[in-house]
Amino acid sequence: MKRRFRIVAVTLAVGFALAGCGTVDGGAGGSAKASAGSSKEGSEETGKEASDMDMQEAADRSDSMLDAVLEQMDPEVQWAHGPTTKGGCDVTRRRTVMTIVSAERRQSFLDQVEKFWLESDYRIKARNKDEVFPAIYAQTKAGFGISVSFRGKGQAFFEADSPCVEESGVADSASEPNGPAYEGVYPLPRPNVRSDYWSGELS
Structure with missing residues (x-):
């Protein structure tokens, strides 16, 4: 009888542990969805x-x-x-x-x-x-x-x-702008690049 009780207890404990793992990030389905995202930032989480x-x-x-x-x-x-x-x-x-x-x-x-x-x-x-x-x-x-x-x-x-994170130093961004960097210029100029599409009127 005691042996059977121990087996049941262990089974329940393992079941609860596995259930707990499944709830991380909104459940196993949520994790799969995040990793299956097709966009560059779809896997951000x-x-x-x-x-x-x-x-x-x-x-x-x-x-x-x-x-x-x-x-x-x-x-x-x-x-x-x-x-x-x-x-x-x-x-x-x-x-x-x-x-x-x-x-x-x-x-x-x-x-x-x-x-x-x-x-x-x-x-x-x-x-x-x-x-x-x-x-x-x-x-x-x-x-x-x-x-x-x-x-x-x-x-x-x-x-x-960002949300609240651990304090540290922060370096300048390593991302290269696709135009003039305007280093040391603040405030930046108003928009000055014309685009056939973005700067135009609706046809």
């Missing part, structure tokens, strides 16, 4: 957890998120680095779009960005539907925030914010 990162690693993750969304813009837009800022336990990377995006093309620009973020399994937290200064705010499962917003003179800005 399968890397190191934010709780195990320092500010440099979080900044690198933010850079990869910004690289991915800018690389998928079609046609390509020219961009330059904005300032990197550190909070008490978080870090923000910024990119400034130097391509002129006409008022008529802003919604198309936002649509491309939102489609990519949804395909990357990001959650859209908010949309600002202002006609002059629209914006989209999204978040990854790891707690990184990312946004695109139109501001003065119709200039588009991307920002990626």
